[in-house]
Amino acid sequence: LSDLLKTLDSRKRPSRFKDMGLVNEPGFKQASKQDQYGLWLDERVGPEPEGIDPKVYGKASGILGLRLYPNPAFDAAAKQHWDAEKYYNDPNYFNDPNLIRPYRVGMACAFCHIQMNPLRPPDDPENPQLENLSSNIGNQYFKVNQIFGAELKPDSFVYQLLDATPRGTIDTSLISTDSINNPNAMNPLFNVGARLAEAVPEKVAGGALYLPPRDETRNVPHILMDGADSIGLYGALDRVYINIGEYHQEWLQHHNLLIGIRKQSPIEITKSQKDSVYWQATEPRMDNLAKYFLKTATPMHLADAPGGSDHQTKDQTVLNRGKIVFAENCMACHSSKQPPNISFNDRFSSDDYMRWAREEVVKPDFLTDNYLSIDQRLPVTMIKTNAARALATNATRGHIWDNFSSENYKNSPSVGEIEVYNPFDGSTNKFKMPSGGPGYYRVPTLVSIWATAPFFHNNALGKYTGDPSVKGRMEAFDDAITKLLWPDKRDDKNSIWVTQQKSYLRIPAVYLPEAFQSTLGYRSRIILAYPWLLPLILAILGIALFIFGLRRKHKLLLGGLGVVIVVLAVGLMMLSYFLAGEKGDLVLGPIPKGTPVNLLGSINSQADFSDLLNVVLKTRSALHRIENENLDDAAAAELMKKEVAPALLKISNCPDFIEDRGHYFGTQLSDDDKKALIEFLKTF
Known part of the structure; x- marks a missing residue:
């Protein structure tokens, strides 16, 4: 599925940004x-930087965030x-799992977090300089x-699944x-100090x-989209390194x-x-990493970008109206500056809060050190966006x-039921959200929102332009904010x-033994080593x-x-040799x-056995008919709709399919107020 050494193929350097979204490291060129x-592999132009021990940090690869290390297992054989x-x-x-490569490829945070600086975009995204890049x-x-x-290949279902993943997101x-x-967007990091204060x-x-x-009780920011990473900044940083190896x-x-x-x-x-x-070796460095973000994660204002002011209104009346609209409709969630004596729930109905918000938003320092989120x-059930990321379970007990x-996260009650759309029969159904952590989204920051479209946790709201220039970012912002406030668009x-063509789920034969053993445990090794033994007995x-x-x-x-x-022994013999990888791909x-x-x-692989068996039997029958009767796309889709979809929906961990739904706050405003609000957002 993945081979980062192939990702480093220097022949791809001229179009790495366009095709993969990766950043070519300055100081390198395409291999001659x-x-x-x-x-x-990319060739360095000029000397290696001093003070970097390659035994510890590896060597630069030509792609920011990927480092090359000699593979100690690459011996004479x-x-x-x-x-x-x-x-x-x-x-x-x-694809040979026993193939030993000359290098190991290490991954750093930069791989997912460095991109073109909105305030200093490069003339050519394929050839940026260091000053064109931002780590936040x-x-x-x-x-x-x-x-x-x-x-x-496109006829692989895994290809179709990954290809559907929006640009700028990854399922962590x-x-x-x-x-x-549940792919989610790469978080921008802004105003970390103000965030920690929240x-x-x-x-x-x-x-x-x-x-x-x-301390047993501590102040914690909520790092991940669902707020699950909740033991403090150091724990959040440490966890990332485990997740990347x-x-x-x-x-x-x-x-x-x-x-x-x-x-x-x-x-x-x-x-x-x-x-x-x-x-x-890593844990003692977390303090310096935290200090780095505190110092560098500053807002990027559109007015400071080249030509940015051309995209902003000069009408102060419109801007002033936008501030009031923000105070009345957005500020309860999207400001780290809040009155100490009014609870969150009361902000939506309190006249005192509205008076305070209208006065606060017009202050000259309102945006200064404001995280623009309550974190x-x-x-x-309140946000109404797609529930996939909110249903994540990896941080549950x-x-x-x-x-x-x-413990607060793990003991969270169920948020109740959400409505989900069934794409097969057009019905709307209820889905009960589990307790024990899932069901929530943390409030995202609006700092530099002009530069971070598309929107939502899955980057599903707004079009992808692939253009990191100010013009390209504003085109993406205009489209996303329009769809946010005018949901009919x-x-x-x-x-x-959805899959874009007929596809197959394949597991190459060489990987079947490992997949079988990892699923059933080491006791299954006897079947893999001696596939004839149990059938013979x-x-x-x-x-x-x-x-x-x-x-x-x-x-x-x-x-x-x-x-x-x-007869069962004969069947077991065939199955054993298949699982041992000796009878072809699955x-x-x-x-x-x-x-x-x-x-x-x-x-949901942990569903009731009877439901899982029902899915297996119905799916096998339907796929057999599609193949044997050579059904066209329409007929195959109709068969899946009638025979397989209901069974699969019953065991789905998340039957919520519409990706760009939700966050309807502000959609009731007049067009003039929406436009005024947009102008104020451009100043963030």
């Missing part, structure tokens, strides 16, 4: 020749087997299927899967007590990579502190990130992510029972049972064009 191992030509061109060769804006152009699925629970397809007291327990400030030896023991099915368990902070030298978790969420049902038992039965009174019953056991399909990707991407 292959390296000593036959790989196409690996060198003898290595063939760069096959590595680039032969799927049987590069977040990678709004990231294209996940080109980065992590470049070897996939894709690897340690929660069985929900942190609220929450209770922590377990491993979180061993991270600063080591810092202590993978332990991390991978607590979840079933990509596949899920097997129940997760928490990775423990105390064990990481004790046993991982990488954690031990609280609010129920998705007993799951992989248990140690990184507060949204894509609505057309925002549902069963066959001997069946034959013995058949012979024994011939000598007994009930010979038909016993003999028949012996025959059945022998292929499921065809999956019809137009199938919602989340119908298959959010299956």
